[in-house]
Amino acid sequence: MKITDLTALELGKKIRDQDVSVAEAVKACMEQIKSREEQVHAYVTIDEAGALKRAEEVQKLIDDKTLTSPLAGVPVAVKDNICTQGMLTTCSSKILGNFKPVYSAEAVKNLEKAGAVILGKTNMDEFAMGSTTETSAFGVTRNPWNPEHVPGGSSGGSCAAVAASECFYALGSDTGGSIRQPSGFCGVTGMKPTYGTVSRFGLIAYGSSLDQIGPIGKDVADCAAILEAIASADTKDSTSVARDRYDFAKALKKDVKGMKIGIPSDYLSAGLDPEVKEAVLAAAKVLESQGAVVGQFDLSMVEYAIAAYYVIASAEASSNLSRFDGVKYGYRTEQYDGLHSMYKKSRSEGFGAEVKRRIMLGSFVLSSGYYDAYYLKALKTKALIKQAFDKAFEKYDIILGPTAPTTAPKLGDSLQDPLKMYLGDIYTVSVNLAGLPAMSVPFGCDTKGLPIGVQLIGDCFCENQIISAGCALEQGRRGE
Protein backbone atom coordinates (compact mmCIF):
# COMPACT_ATOMS: atom_id res chain seq x y z
CA MET A 1 0.00 0.00 0.00
CA LYS A 2 1.23 3.47 -0.92
CA ILE A 3 1.57 6.00 1.88
CA THR A 4 -0.77 8.35 0.01
CA ASP A 5 -3.54 5.73 0.10
CA LEU A 6 -3.76 6.04 3.88
CA THR A 7 -6.42 8.16 5.54
CA ALA A 8 -5.24 11.12 7.62
CA LEU A 9 -5.83 9.25 10.90
CA GLU A 10 -4.10 6.09 9.65
CA LEU A 11 -1.07 8.14 8.64
CA GLY A 12 -1.14 10.00 11.97
CA LYS A 13 -0.95 6.70 13.79
CA LYS A 14 1.91 5.42 11.63
CA ILE A 15 3.79 8.66 12.30
CA ARG A 16 3.29 8.32 16.06
CA ASP A 17 4.34 4.67 15.86
CA GLN A 18 7.43 5.78 13.91
CA ASP A 19 6.54 3.58 10.93
CA VAL A 20 6.51 6.62 8.68
CA SER A 21 8.35 9.91 9.17
CA VAL A 22 6.70 13.25 8.59
CA ALA A 23 9.22 14.03 5.85
CA GLU A 24 8.39 10.73 4.12
CA ALA A 25 4.70 11.64 4.19
CA VAL A 26 5.42 15.07 2.70
CA LYS A 27 7.66 13.56 0.00
CA ALA A 28 4.99 10.97 -0.83
CA CYS A 29 2.49 13.79 -1.39
CA MET A 30 4.97 15.69 -3.54
CA GLU A 31 5.52 12.57 -5.67
CA GLN A 32 1.78 12.19 -6.07
CA ILE A 33 1.44 15.89 -6.90
CA LYS A 34 4.12 15.52 -9.57
CA SER A 35 2.33 12.59 -11.18
CA ARG A 36 -1.25 13.92 -10.99
CA GLU A 37 -1.09 17.70 -10.91
CA GLU A 38 -0.50 18.24 -14.61
CA GLN A 39 -3.90 16.73 -15.29
CA VAL A 40 -5.85 17.69 -12.17
CA HIS A 41 -4.46 21.16 -11.34
CA ALA A 42 -5.78 21.17 -7.78
CA TYR A 43 -3.19 23.59 -6.41
CA VAL A 44 -2.52 27.28 -6.95
CA THR A 45 0.59 27.26 -4.75
CA ILE A 46 2.79 24.33 -3.79
CA ASP A 47 5.34 24.96 -1.03
CA GLU A 48 7.62 21.93 -1.11
CA ALA A 49 10.56 23.61 0.65
CA GLY A 50 8.35 25.09 3.37
CA ALA A 51 6.57 21.78 3.93
CA LEU A 52 9.85 19.84 4.24
CA LYS A 53 11.25 22.38 6.69
CA ARG A 54 8.05 22.27 8.74
CA ALA A 55 8.12 18.45 8.61
CA GLU A 56 11.47 18.47 10.41
CA GLU A 57 10.18 20.77 13.15
CA VAL A 58 7.01 18.76 13.64
CA GLN A 59 8.95 15.48 13.68
CA LYS A 60 11.03 16.74 16.61
CA LEU A 61 7.93 17.74 18.55
CA ILE A 62 6.35 14.34 17.90
CA ASP A 63 9.54 12.52 18.90
CA ASP A 64 9.77 14.36 22.20
CA LYS A 65 6.02 13.80 22.79
CA THR A 66 5.16 17.50 22.78
CA LEU A 67 2.75 16.84 19.91
CA THR A 68 0.32 13.97 20.49
CA SER A 69 -2.63 15.02 18.32
CA PRO A 70 -4.05 12.32 16.00
CA LEU A 71 -3.25 14.60 13.04
CA ALA A 72 0.29 15.53 14.10
CA GLY A 73 2.60 15.45 11.09
CA VAL A 74 -0.15 14.79 8.56
CA PRO A 75 0.16 16.97 5.40
CA VAL A 76 -2.81 19.18 4.55
CA ALA A 77 -3.89 21.43 1.67
CA VAL A 78 -5.66 24.72 2.39
CA LYS A 79 -8.20 26.48 0.18
CA ASP A 80 -6.77 29.68 -1.23
CA ASN A 81 -9.28 31.99 0.49
CA ILE A 82 -7.97 30.99 3.93
CA CYS A 83 -5.04 33.17 5.03
CA THR A 84 -1.67 31.54 5.58
CA GLN A 85 1.01 33.83 6.95
CA GLY A 86 3.68 34.64 4.37
CA MET A 87 2.21 32.19 1.82
CA LEU A 88 0.34 33.46 -1.24
CA THR A 89 -3.42 33.64 -0.64
CA THR A 90 -5.09 34.67 -3.88
CA CYS A 91 -8.76 33.60 -3.71
CA SER A 92 -7.93 32.44 -7.26
CA SER A 93 -8.32 36.07 -8.31
CA LYS A 94 -6.06 38.37 -10.27
CA ILE A 95 -6.87 41.12 -7.79
CA LEU A 96 -5.09 39.19 -5.00
CA GLY A 97 -2.54 37.54 -7.28
CA ASN A 98 0.46 38.63 -5.19
CA PHE A 99 -1.11 38.83 -1.72
CA LYS A 100 0.86 37.38 1.20
CA PRO A 101 -1.13 37.60 4.46
CA VAL A 102 0.65 38.91 7.54
CA TYR A 103 -1.29 36.50 9.73
CA SER A 104 -2.83 33.05 9.48
CA ALA A 105 -6.51 32.25 9.82
CA GLU A 106 -7.51 30.99 13.26
CA ALA A 107 -8.46 27.61 11.73
CA VAL A 108 -4.96 27.34 10.23
CA LYS A 109 -3.35 28.28 13.54
CA ASN A 110 -5.45 25.62 15.26
CA LEU A 111 -4.30 23.05 12.69
CA GLU A 112 -0.68 24.08 13.19
CA LYS A 113 -1.06 23.65 16.93
CA ALA A 114 -2.23 20.12 16.15
CA GLY A 115 0.96 19.57 14.14
CA ALA A 116 -0.31 19.96 10.59
CA VAL A 117 2.12 20.43 7.72
CA ILE A 118 0.75 22.70 4.99
CA LEU A 119 1.63 21.52 1.47
CA GLY A 120 0.11 24.44 -0.39
CA LYS A 121 -3.02 26.29 -1.38
CA THR A 122 -5.81 24.88 -3.48
CA ASN A 123 -7.64 26.27 -6.49
CA MET A 124 -11.19 27.54 -6.19
CA ASP A 125 -13.83 29.54 -7.98
CA GLU A 126 -12.76 33.18 -7.78
CA PHE A 127 -13.70 34.47 -4.30
CA ALA A 128 -15.66 31.22 -3.84
CA MET A 129 -18.25 32.38 -6.38
CA GLY A 130 -19.10 29.44 -8.60
CA SER A 131 -19.99 25.77 -8.51
CA THR A 132 -17.34 24.31 -10.81
CA THR A 133 -13.87 25.83 -10.05
CA GLU A 134 -13.95 27.15 -13.61
CA THR A 135 -14.07 30.82 -12.58
CA SER A 136 -10.54 30.67 -11.13
CA ALA A 137 -8.19 33.23 -12.65
CA PHE A 138 -5.48 30.56 -12.64
CA GLY A 139 -7.11 27.89 -14.78
CA VAL A 140 -9.63 25.15 -14.17
CA THR A 141 -9.29 22.17 -11.87
CA ARG A 142 -10.33 18.84 -13.36
CA ASN A 143 -12.19 16.01 -11.67
CA PRO A 144 -9.69 13.26 -10.76
CA TRP A 145 -12.33 10.62 -11.59
CA ASN A 146 -12.71 11.91 -15.14
CA PRO A 147 -10.72 14.90 -16.39
CA GLU A 148 -13.46 15.90 -18.84
CA HIS A 149 -15.66 16.77 -15.88
CA VAL A 150 -15.52 19.55 -13.31
CA PRO A 151 -14.62 18.82 -9.69
CA GLY A 152 -17.48 21.05 -8.50
CA GLY A 153 -16.90 24.18 -6.52
CA SER A 154 -16.07 26.40 -5.09
CA SER A 155 -13.71 24.23 -3.01
CA GLY A 156 -12.96 22.17 -6.13
CA GLY A 157 -9.19 22.25 -5.68
CA SER A 158 -9.38 21.02 -2.09
CA CYS A 159 -11.74 18.17 -2.97
CA ALA A 160 -9.81 17.18 -6.10
CA ALA A 161 -6.53 17.21 -4.11
CA VAL A 162 -8.02 14.81 -1.53
CA ALA A 163 -9.58 12.61 -4.23
CA ALA A 164 -6.28 12.40 -6.15
CA SER A 165 -4.35 11.68 -2.93
CA GLU A 166 -2.32 14.87 -3.46
CA CYS A 167 -2.81 15.56 0.25
CA PHE A 168 -4.28 13.62 3.16
CA TYR A 169 -7.01 16.11 3.92
CA ALA A 170 -7.94 19.69 3.13
CA LEU A 171 -9.71 22.75 4.42
CA GLY A 172 -12.52 24.23 2.40
CA SER A 173 -15.12 26.92 2.91
CA ASP A 174 -18.86 26.61 2.42
CA THR A 175 -21.14 29.58 1.76
CA GLY A 176 -23.87 27.84 -0.26
CA GLY A 177 -22.54 24.30 -0.66
CA SER A 178 -18.92 24.95 -1.59
CA ILE A 179 -17.57 22.09 0.55
CA ARG A 180 -20.40 19.59 0.16
CA GLN A 181 -21.08 19.83 -3.59
CA PRO A 182 -17.45 19.35 -4.75
CA SER A 183 -17.04 16.62 -2.11
CA GLY A 184 -19.99 14.84 -3.71
CA PHE A 185 -18.58 15.31 -7.21
CA CYS A 186 -15.10 14.10 -6.21
CA GLY A 187 -16.17 11.15 -4.06
CA VAL A 188 -14.73 12.51 -0.81
CA THR A 189 -16.30 13.41 2.53
CA GLY A 190 -16.85 17.07 3.32
CA MET A 191 -18.56 18.83 6.14
CA LYS A 192 -19.99 22.26 6.77
CA PRO A 193 -20.18 22.82 10.53
CA THR A 194 -22.86 24.78 12.37
CA TYR A 195 -22.39 28.50 11.74
CA GLY A 196 -20.01 29.92 14.33
CA THR A 197 -18.25 26.64 15.11
CA VAL A 198 -15.03 27.40 13.23
CA SER A 199 -13.65 30.93 13.46
CA ARG A 200 -13.95 32.97 10.26
CA PHE A 201 -10.96 35.10 11.30
CA GLY A 202 -8.61 35.00 8.32
CA LEU A 203 -11.18 33.57 5.92
CA ILE A 204 -11.47 36.12 3.13
CA ALA A 205 -15.15 36.99 3.34
CA TYR A 206 -17.76 36.27 0.68
CA GLY A 207 -21.12 36.13 2.48
CA SER A 208 -20.25 36.62 6.12
CA SER A 209 -23.57 35.45 7.56
CA LEU A 210 -23.24 32.19 5.60
CA ASP A 211 -19.48 31.42 5.38
CA GLN A 212 -18.02 28.53 7.38
CA ILE A 213 -14.67 26.78 7.11
CA GLY A 214 -14.90 23.00 7.23
CA PRO A 215 -13.01 19.73 6.76
CA ILE A 216 -12.63 17.68 3.58
CA GLY A 217 -11.29 14.17 4.06
CA LYS A 218 -11.23 10.62 2.80
CA ASP A 219 -13.77 9.44 5.34
CA VAL A 220 -16.05 10.53 8.18
CA ALA A 221 -13.52 9.71 10.91
CA ASP A 222 -10.98 12.04 9.31
CA CYS A 223 -13.56 14.82 9.08
CA ALA A 224 -14.49 14.43 12.75
CA ALA A 225 -10.82 14.62 13.80
CA ILE A 226 -10.15 17.65 11.58
CA LEU A 227 -13.22 19.42 12.93
CA GLU A 228 -12.05 18.78 16.50
CA ALA A 229 -8.75 20.40 15.56
CA ILE A 230 -10.09 23.51 13.81
CA ALA A 231 -13.21 24.34 15.86
CA SER A 232 -12.78 26.96 18.56
CA ALA A 233 -14.48 29.95 20.13
CA ASP A 234 -12.57 33.01 18.96
CA THR A 235 -12.97 36.57 20.18
CA LYS A 236 -11.57 37.77 16.83
CA ASP A 237 -14.75 36.53 15.10
CA SER A 238 -17.76 38.21 16.68
CA THR A 239 -20.09 35.52 15.29
CA SER A 240 -18.01 32.72 16.81
CA VAL A 241 -20.01 30.54 19.20
CA ALA A 242 -18.60 29.03 22.39
CA ARG A 243 -19.96 25.50 22.21
CA ASP A 244 -20.45 23.21 25.17
CA ARG A 245 -18.64 20.32 23.51
CA TYR A 246 -16.08 19.83 20.82
CA ASP A 247 -15.73 16.03 21.06
CA PHE A 248 -16.91 15.18 17.55
CA ALA A 249 -14.84 11.99 17.18
CA LYS A 250 -16.80 10.41 20.02
CA ALA A 251 -19.83 10.18 17.74
CA LEU A 252 -18.00 7.71 15.48
CA LYS A 253 -18.62 4.95 17.99
CA LYS A 254 -22.34 5.61 18.33
CA ASP A 255 -24.78 3.61 16.19
CA VAL A 256 -27.96 4.84 14.54
CA LYS A 257 -30.42 2.58 16.36
CA GLY A 258 -33.65 4.49 16.86
CA MET A 259 -32.35 7.57 15.04
CA LYS A 260 -35.21 9.34 13.28
CA ILE A 261 -34.25 10.27 9.73
CA GLY A 262 -36.45 12.34 7.43
CA ILE A 263 -36.15 12.53 3.66
CA PRO A 264 -37.82 15.67 2.26
CA SER A 265 -40.10 14.45 -0.53
CA ASP A 266 -39.59 17.86 -2.13
CA TYR A 267 -35.89 16.93 -2.48
CA LEU A 268 -36.79 13.90 -4.59
CA SER A 269 -39.04 15.61 -7.11
CA ALA A 270 -38.42 17.22 -10.49
CA GLY A 271 -34.87 18.01 -11.52
CA LEU A 272 -33.22 15.22 -9.55
CA ASP A 273 -31.21 12.75 -11.62
CA PRO A 274 -32.81 9.28 -11.26
CA GLU A 275 -29.47 7.66 -10.42
CA VAL A 276 -28.86 10.17 -7.61
CA LYS A 277 -32.36 9.56 -6.32
CA GLU A 278 -31.69 5.84 -6.32
CA ALA A 279 -28.53 6.40 -4.29
CA VAL A 280 -30.40 8.47 -1.69
CA LEU A 281 -33.04 5.76 -1.30
CA ALA A 282 -30.34 3.08 -1.09
CA ALA A 283 -28.59 5.12 1.61
CA ALA A 284 -31.89 5.28 3.50
CA LYS A 285 -32.13 1.48 3.31
CA VAL A 286 -28.62 1.11 4.75
CA LEU A 287 -29.48 3.34 7.69
CA GLU A 288 -32.78 1.53 8.17
CA SER A 289 -31.04 -1.83 8.20
CA GLN A 290 -28.92 -0.53 11.09
CA GLY A 291 -31.92 0.42 13.14
CA ALA A 292 -32.73 3.96 12.04
CA VAL A 293 -36.34 4.93 11.46
CA VAL A 294 -36.69 6.58 8.06
CA GLY A 295 -39.69 8.55 6.82
CA GLN A 296 -40.53 11.02 4.09
CA PHE A 297 -42.00 14.45 4.77
CA ASP A 298 -42.62 17.81 3.12
CA LEU A 299 -39.91 20.25 4.14
CA SER A 300 -41.46 23.15 2.15
CA MET A 301 -39.74 26.39 1.11
CA VAL A 302 -37.25 24.39 -1.01
CA GLU A 303 -38.09 26.28 -4.22
CA TYR A 304 -37.41 29.67 -2.60
CA ALA A 305 -33.99 28.94 -1.13
CA ILE A 306 -31.89 29.76 -4.20
CA ALA A 307 -33.56 33.12 -4.80
CA ALA A 308 -33.13 34.14 -1.15
CA TYR A 309 -29.57 32.85 -1.11
CA TYR A 310 -28.38 34.74 -4.19
CA VAL A 311 -29.87 38.00 -2.93
CA ILE A 312 -28.27 37.67 0.51
CA ALA A 313 -24.92 36.26 -0.65
CA SER A 314 -24.55 38.84 -3.43
CA ALA A 315 -25.51 41.69 -1.11
CA GLU A 316 -22.91 40.64 1.44
CA ALA A 317 -20.34 40.05 -1.30
CA SER A 318 -20.82 43.53 -2.75
CA SER A 319 -20.09 44.96 0.68
CA ASN A 320 -17.24 42.59 1.59
CA LEU A 321 -15.44 42.98 -1.72
CA SER A 322 -15.44 46.77 -1.52
CA ARG A 323 -12.15 46.42 0.38
CA PHE A 324 -10.34 45.54 -2.85
CA ASP A 325 -9.45 48.98 -4.11
CA GLY A 326 -5.82 48.76 -5.21
CA VAL A 327 -4.47 50.67 -2.20
CA LYS A 328 -3.35 48.39 0.62
CA TYR A 329 -2.87 45.09 -1.21
CA GLY A 330 -3.48 43.35 -4.46
CA TYR A 331 -3.68 44.54 -8.02
CA ARG A 332 -3.54 48.19 -9.09
CA THR A 333 -4.18 49.24 -12.67
CA GLU A 334 -1.31 50.80 -14.63
CA GLN A 335 -3.04 53.88 -15.97
CA TYR A 336 -5.59 56.00 -14.21
CA ASP A 337 -6.78 59.53 -13.84
CA GLY A 338 -7.24 60.30 -10.17
CA LEU A 339 -8.31 58.24 -7.17
CA HIS A 340 -11.77 57.11 -8.29
CA SER A 341 -10.53 56.11 -11.71
CA MET A 342 -7.81 54.08 -9.97
CA TYR A 343 -10.41 52.29 -7.79
CA LYS A 344 -12.73 51.55 -10.69
CA LYS A 345 -10.11 50.41 -13.17
CA SER A 346 -8.25 48.29 -10.62
CA ARG A 347 -11.45 46.52 -9.63
CA SER A 348 -12.73 46.11 -13.17
CA GLU A 349 -9.44 44.65 -14.40
CA GLY A 350 -8.84 42.62 -11.23
CA PHE A 351 -12.20 40.85 -10.84
CA GLY A 352 -13.52 38.17 -13.17
CA ALA A 353 -16.96 38.05 -14.80
CA GLU A 354 -18.80 36.00 -12.16
CA VAL A 355 -17.50 38.17 -9.31
CA LYS A 356 -18.55 41.34 -11.12
CA ARG A 357 -21.96 39.82 -11.83
CA ARG A 358 -22.54 39.19 -8.12
CA ILE A 359 -21.17 42.55 -7.01
CA MET A 360 -23.56 44.25 -9.45
CA LEU A 361 -26.56 42.20 -8.29
CA GLY A 362 -25.62 42.77 -4.65
CA SER A 363 -25.20 46.52 -5.12
CA PHE A 364 -28.57 46.63 -6.86
CA VAL A 365 -30.56 44.74 -4.21
CA LEU A 366 -29.07 46.93 -1.49
CA SER A 367 -29.69 50.19 -3.34
CA SER A 368 -32.24 52.70 -2.21
CA GLY A 369 -35.63 51.91 -3.71
CA TYR A 370 -34.92 48.19 -4.10
CA TYR A 371 -33.70 47.29 -0.61
CA ASP A 372 -37.13 46.40 0.81
CA ALA A 373 -38.34 44.57 -2.28
CA TYR A 374 -35.28 42.34 -2.57
CA TYR A 375 -32.90 42.33 0.38
CA LEU A 376 -35.45 42.59 3.15
CA LYS A 377 -37.74 40.13 1.39
CA ALA A 378 -34.84 37.65 1.20
CA LEU A 379 -34.12 38.05 4.92
CA LYS A 380 -37.78 37.34 5.68
CA THR A 381 -37.65 34.29 3.42
CA LYS A 382 -34.58 33.17 5.32
CA ALA A 383 -36.60 33.33 8.55
CA LEU A 384 -39.29 31.14 6.97
CA ILE A 385 -36.68 28.64 5.76
CA LYS A 386 -35.25 28.43 9.26
CA GLN A 387 -38.78 27.84 10.60
CA ALA A 388 -39.32 25.01 8.10
CA PHE A 389 -36.14 23.30 9.35
CA ASP A 390 -37.08 23.91 13.00
CA LYS A 391 -40.38 22.15 12.33
CA ALA A 392 -38.61 19.25 10.62
CA PHE A 393 -36.21 18.79 13.52
CA GLU A 394 -39.13 18.53 15.95
CA LYS A 395 -39.91 15.22 14.22
CA TYR A 396 -36.54 14.04 12.94
CA ASP A 397 -33.00 13.83 14.30
CA ILE A 398 -31.41 14.34 10.90
CA ILE A 399 -32.42 14.98 7.31
CA LEU A 400 -31.16 12.82 4.43
CA GLY A 401 -31.10 13.95 0.83
CA PRO A 402 -28.93 14.38 -2.25
CA THR A 403 -25.95 16.74 -2.15
CA ALA A 404 -26.54 17.91 -5.72
CA PRO A 405 -29.19 17.15 -8.37
CA THR A 406 -26.66 15.49 -10.69
CA THR A 407 -23.13 14.13 -10.71
CA ALA A 408 -20.27 16.33 -11.98
CA PRO A 409 -21.10 18.15 -15.24
CA LYS A 410 -18.64 18.37 -18.11
CA LEU A 411 -16.15 21.21 -18.22
CA GLY A 412 -17.60 24.24 -20.00
CA ASP A 413 -21.25 23.16 -19.65
CA SER A 414 -22.11 25.30 -16.62
CA LEU A 415 -20.72 28.77 -17.27
CA GLN A 416 -22.89 29.43 -20.34
CA ASP A 417 -25.94 29.84 -18.18
CA PRO A 418 -25.32 31.27 -14.69
CA LEU A 419 -28.91 30.80 -13.50
CA LYS A 420 -28.81 27.12 -14.45
CA MET A 421 -25.56 26.74 -12.50
CA TYR A 422 -27.14 28.45 -9.48
CA LEU A 423 -30.06 25.99 -9.58
CA GLY A 424 -27.60 23.16 -8.97
CA ASP A 425 -27.21 24.50 -5.42
CA ILE A 426 -30.83 23.74 -4.53
CA TYR A 427 -30.08 21.14 -1.84
CA THR A 428 -27.17 22.93 -0.24
CA VAL A 429 -27.94 26.66 0.09
CA SER A 430 -30.80 26.40 2.57
CA VAL A 431 -28.45 24.72 5.05
CA ASN A 432 -26.28 27.87 5.04
CA LEU A 433 -29.30 30.15 5.34
CA ALA A 434 -30.41 28.21 8.42
CA GLY A 435 -26.89 27.92 9.87
CA LEU A 436 -27.11 24.12 10.06
CA PRO A 437 -24.34 21.50 10.00
CA ALA A 438 -24.32 19.14 7.01
CA MET A 439 -22.04 16.58 5.45
CA SER A 440 -21.70 15.02 2.02
CA VAL A 441 -20.79 11.34 2.12
CA PRO A 442 -19.87 9.45 -1.07
CA PHE A 443 -22.38 6.74 -1.87
CA GLY A 444 -21.63 4.85 -5.05
CA CYS A 445 -21.22 6.02 -8.63
CA ASP A 446 -23.54 6.61 -11.56
CA THR A 447 -23.35 4.64 -14.83
CA LYS A 448 -20.78 7.16 -16.14
CA GLY A 449 -18.52 6.15 -13.26
CA LEU A 450 -18.83 9.51 -11.49
CA PRO A 451 -19.28 9.62 -7.71
CA ILE A 452 -22.62 10.41 -6.09
CA GLY A 453 -22.79 12.26 -2.77
CA VAL A 454 -25.61 11.99 -0.27
CA GLN A 455 -26.16 14.76 2.22
CA LEU A 456 -26.85 14.44 5.93
CA ILE A 457 -28.23 17.58 7.57
CA GLY A 458 -28.39 18.05 11.32
CA ASP A 459 -29.99 20.58 13.61
CA CYS A 460 -27.73 23.37 14.90
CA PHE A 461 -24.92 22.00 17.08
CA CYS A 462 -25.89 18.40 16.24
CA GLU A 463 -22.77 17.52 14.21
CA ASN A 464 -22.45 14.35 16.25
CA GLN A 465 -25.64 12.89 14.84
CA ILE A 466 -24.61 13.38 11.23
CA ILE A 467 -21.17 11.97 12.05
CA SER A 468 -22.78 8.82 13.52
CA ALA A 469 -25.08 8.47 10.51
CA GLY A 470 -22.22 9.15 8.08
CA CYS A 471 -20.19 6.43 9.73
CA ALA A 472 -23.12 4.01 9.45
CA LEU A 473 -23.40 4.82 5.74
CA GLU A 474 -19.72 4.08 5.24
CA GLN A 475 -20.06 0.71 6.93
CA GLY A 476 -23.08 -0.10 4.79
CA ARG A 477 -21.17 0.91 1.67
CA ARG A 478 -18.21 -1.29 2.58
CA GLY A 479 -20.56 -4.18 3.28
CA GLU A 480 -21.92 -4.13 -0.27
Next chain:
Amino acid sequence: MANIITDEIIDYVSILAKLELSDEEKQAAKNDMSRMLDYIDQLNELDTDGVEPMSHVFPVNNVFREDVVTNQDNKEQMLANAPKQKDGQYQVPKTVE
Protein backbone atom coordinates in the same frame (compact mmCIF):
# COMPACT_ATOMS: atom_id res chain seq x y z
CA MET B 1 -38.87 39.67 -19.23
CA ALA B 2 -40.70 41.36 -16.42
CA ASN B 3 -37.71 43.21 -15.06
CA ILE B 4 -36.28 45.69 -17.54
CA ILE B 5 -32.87 46.92 -16.53
CA THR B 6 -32.16 50.23 -18.23
CA ASP B 7 -28.79 51.76 -19.08
CA GLU B 8 -29.43 54.29 -16.32
CA ILE B 9 -29.81 51.54 -13.71
CA ILE B 10 -26.64 49.82 -14.89
CA ASP B 11 -24.71 53.10 -14.81
CA TYR B 12 -26.03 53.89 -11.33
CA VAL B 13 -25.25 50.42 -9.97
CA SER B 14 -21.75 50.58 -11.50
CA ILE B 15 -21.14 53.75 -9.49
CA LEU B 16 -22.27 51.99 -6.30
CA ALA B 17 -20.20 48.92 -7.15
CA LYS B 18 -17.14 50.99 -8.17
CA LEU B 19 -16.89 49.06 -11.41
CA GLU B 20 -16.22 50.37 -14.90
CA LEU B 21 -17.94 48.05 -17.35
CA SER B 22 -17.27 47.92 -21.08
CA ASP B 23 -20.26 48.25 -23.40
CA GLU B 24 -20.25 44.52 -23.90
CA GLU B 25 -20.16 43.90 -20.14
CA LYS B 26 -22.99 46.39 -19.63
CA GLN B 27 -25.17 44.54 -22.10
CA ALA B 28 -24.39 41.23 -20.39
CA ALA B 29 -25.05 42.75 -16.97
CA LYS B 30 -28.45 44.00 -18.15
CA ASN B 31 -29.44 40.56 -19.39
CA ASP B 32 -28.03 38.69 -16.39
CA MET B 33 -29.59 41.01 -13.87
CA SER B 34 -33.04 41.04 -15.41
CA ARG B 35 -33.01 37.24 -15.65
CA MET B 36 -31.92 36.86 -12.04
CA LEU B 37 -34.51 39.38 -10.84
CA ASP B 38 -37.23 37.56 -12.77
CA TYR B 39 -36.21 34.42 -10.93
CA ILE B 40 -35.94 36.18 -7.57
CA ASP B 41 -39.42 37.64 -8.06
CA GLN B 42 -40.91 34.28 -7.16
CA LEU B 43 -40.26 35.29 -3.55
CA ASN B 44 -43.28 37.56 -4.01
CA GLU B 45 -45.46 34.44 -3.91
CA LEU B 46 -44.60 34.21 -0.22
CA ASP B 47 -46.68 36.00 2.34
CA THR B 48 -44.06 37.54 4.61
CA ASP B 49 -46.28 40.03 6.39
CA GLY B 50 -45.31 40.15 10.03
CA VAL B 51 -42.22 38.00 9.48
CA GLU B 52 -39.18 39.44 11.20
CA PRO B 53 -36.21 39.70 8.77
CA MET B 54 -33.46 37.33 9.92
CA SER B 55 -29.92 38.57 9.35
CA HIS B 56 -28.25 36.04 11.61
CA VAL B 57 -29.44 32.63 12.71
CA PHE B 58 -28.19 33.10 16.25
CA PRO B 59 -28.53 36.31 18.22
CA VAL B 60 -25.45 38.39 17.48
CA ASN B 61 -24.15 40.70 20.16
CA ASN B 62 -21.24 43.06 20.29
CA VAL B 63 -18.15 41.35 21.59
CA PHE B 64 -16.03 43.57 23.78
CA ARG B 65 -12.43 43.20 24.86
CA GLU B 66 -9.84 45.36 26.52
CA ASP B 67 -8.06 47.67 24.09
CA VAL B 68 -4.69 45.99 24.44
CA VAL B 69 -2.27 45.34 21.59
CA THR B 70 -1.70 41.61 21.19
CA ASN B 71 -0.05 41.38 17.78
CA GLN B 72 3.40 42.49 16.71
CA ASP B 73 4.22 45.44 14.54
CA ASN B 74 3.81 44.02 11.03
CA LYS B 75 4.26 47.32 9.27
CA GLU B 76 6.93 46.14 6.87
CA GLN B 77 5.10 42.98 5.84
CA MET B 78 1.84 44.90 5.43
CA LEU B 79 3.48 47.54 3.29
CA ALA B 80 5.10 44.83 1.20
CA ASN B 81 1.60 43.95 -0.06
CA ALA B 82 0.90 47.52 -1.21
CA PRO B 83 0.97 48.16 -4.97
CA LYS B 84 2.73 51.46 -4.25
CA GLN B 85 4.36 52.80 -1.12
CA LYS B 86 6.47 55.79 -0.17
CA ASP B 87 8.23 56.71 3.08
CA GLY B 88 6.60 53.84 4.97
CA GLN B 89 3.09 54.74 3.84
CA TYR B 90 0.59 53.65 1.20
CA GLN B 91 0.84 55.80 -1.87
CA VAL B 92 -2.37 56.88 -3.61
CA PRO B 93 -3.14 59.32 -6.43
CA LYS B 94 -3.48 62.95 -5.41
CA THR B 95 -6.91 63.47 -3.86
CA VAL B 96 -6.81 67.05 -2.61
CA GLU B 97 -5.76 70.00 -4.75
